[in-house]
Structure formats: structure tokens, C-alpha cells
Amino acid sequence: MxxxxxxxxxxxxxxxxxxxxxxxxxxxxxxxxxxxxxxxxxxxxxxxxxxxxxxxxxxxxxxxxxxxxxxxxxxxxxxxxxxxxxxxxxxMMDSTLELFKFFDKDGSGFLTKEEIRQAMKELGSEQSDGELDVMMKEYDTDGDGKINYEEFAKSLG
The missing domain is CATH 1.10.238.10 (EF-hand)
Known part of the structure; x- marks a missing residue:
């Protein structure tokens, strides 16, 4: 049964x-x-x-x-x-890593405000400086000015 x-x-x-x-x-x-x-x-x-x-x-x-x-x-x-x-x-972890790599243009393992701007533009969504600042503040939980993979994955829910 x-x-x-x-x-x-x-x-x-x-x-x-x-x-x-x-x-x-x-x-x-x-x-x-x-x-x-x-x-x-x-x-x-x-x-x-x-x-x-x-x-x-x-x-x-x-x-x-x-x-x-x-x-x-x-x-x-x-x-x-x-x-x-x-x-x-x-x-999902594989997809998240691939998406992170897409955003991480220089392959540093961190996302900068400019990398996010560029990736979002490639995805057809231009973000203002204010919108990017809000994203960085919300997702950069360790306050180092960059978003690492762990922070990125958490931001996706």
C-alpha cells in the first residue's frame, strides 16, 4: 500500500x-x-x-x-x-549559481552596483541610481559594498 x-x-x-x-x-x-x-x-x-x-x-x-x-x-x-x-x-542551486555568474561580469565572486546595472540592462530593465542604491543596501547584508553569492541567493528567496 x-x-x-x-x-x-x-x-x-x-x-x-x-x-x-x-x-x-x-x-x-x-x-x-x-x-x-x-x-x-x-x-x-x-x-x-x-x-x-x-x-x-x-x-x-x-x-x-x-x-x-x-x-x-x-x-x-x-x-x-x-x-x-x-x-x-x-x-535551483545550479540555476542560482548560473544567474549569479551572469551578473558577475568580471568573475570576482562579488556583484558591484555597476555589474548589476549592466546585467539588468541586458535583461531589458534599466535601473536608476536610486533603485540600485536601494538594492545594494537591502542585499549587501555585510555592508562591504558588494553582494556575494550567499547574499545574492538569499535575495532570491
Whole structure:
């Protein structure tokens, strides 16, 4: 029953997923040895060992740490929903980094008022000095006169 629910969640989430992400989800579901719709670290370890891989203690620890990281409801297992959310966060982080690089014209790792002006103009939105000053004041949380990646990512919500 729980496995059918996981398949339903997968199908709902699959419309939001890329082909590679759908393939990753299928691989993830292969690890669900008891077919209850969630995957534990032990299921991942058992699955890999059943396929002939000998995992070191460090590799087993890495699998346990991965589950703890993705397991947002802290039930000791990763559900389909949690796995999809992890993939979406990863995709968003990749998109945010690409957008930051677009704004960071000199590749310094920081955005200046002039870089923001130039990027916004390229996007078809010219900003006045006053508007740029407001942006800088709001998003430059450490007050160094530049926006770093962390500040940029936070500004996007």
C-alpha cells in the first residue's frame, strides 16, 4: 500500500522533473527493498552489497550521512517526496549559481552596483541610481559594498 502511494507521489512529482531526474528517481526506488515508499541507509547499503560492491565503513557512513541530510522529517528514511525536493533544491542551486555568474561580469565572486546595472540592462530593465542604491543596501547584508553569492541567493528567496 505504501509503495503504491510512493508511486503516486513519484508520478505527481515526475511532471516537474527532467529526464535525468526521472532516471535518478527510478534508481532511488530500486533501493526501496521493502517497497514501503521510503529508503533507509541500510537499504542502500544492502542493495549495493547485493550487487557485489564491498563498502568500507567510511562509505557506509557516507550513505548514512546522506540519508540524514535528505530526511527532512527525521524518520530515518528518505521518502519519494523528500528525494524529489532534494533534486529540486539542487536544480535551483545550479540555476542560482548560473544567474549569479551572469551578473558577475568580471568573475570576482562579488556583484558591484555597476555589474548589476549592466546585467539588468541586458535583461531589458534599466535601473536608476536610486533603485540600485536601494538594492545594494537591502542585499549587501555585510555592508562591504558588494553582494556575494550567499547574499545574492538569499535575495532570491
Amino acid at each position: 505504501e509503495y503504491a502511494m510512493a508511486q503516486e507521489q513519484k508520478n505527481k512529482g515526475a511532471s516537474r522533473l527532467t529526464k535525468d531526474e526521472e532516471d535518478d528517481l527510478k534508481q532511488f526506488l530500486l533501493h526501496d527493498m521493502d517497497r514501503n515508499g521510503t529508503v533507509t541507509a541500510q537499504e542502500i547499503i544492502d542493495f549495493m552489497e547485493a550487487r557485489g560492491q564491498q563498502l568500507s565503513d567510511e562509505e557506509k557512513k557516507e550513505r548514512r550521512d546522506w540519508v540524514k541530510l535528505i530526511d527532512t522529517n527525521e524518520d530515518g528514511a528518505v521518502s519519494v517526496e523528500e528525494f524529489i525536493a532534494m533534486m529540486e533544491r539542487s536544480r
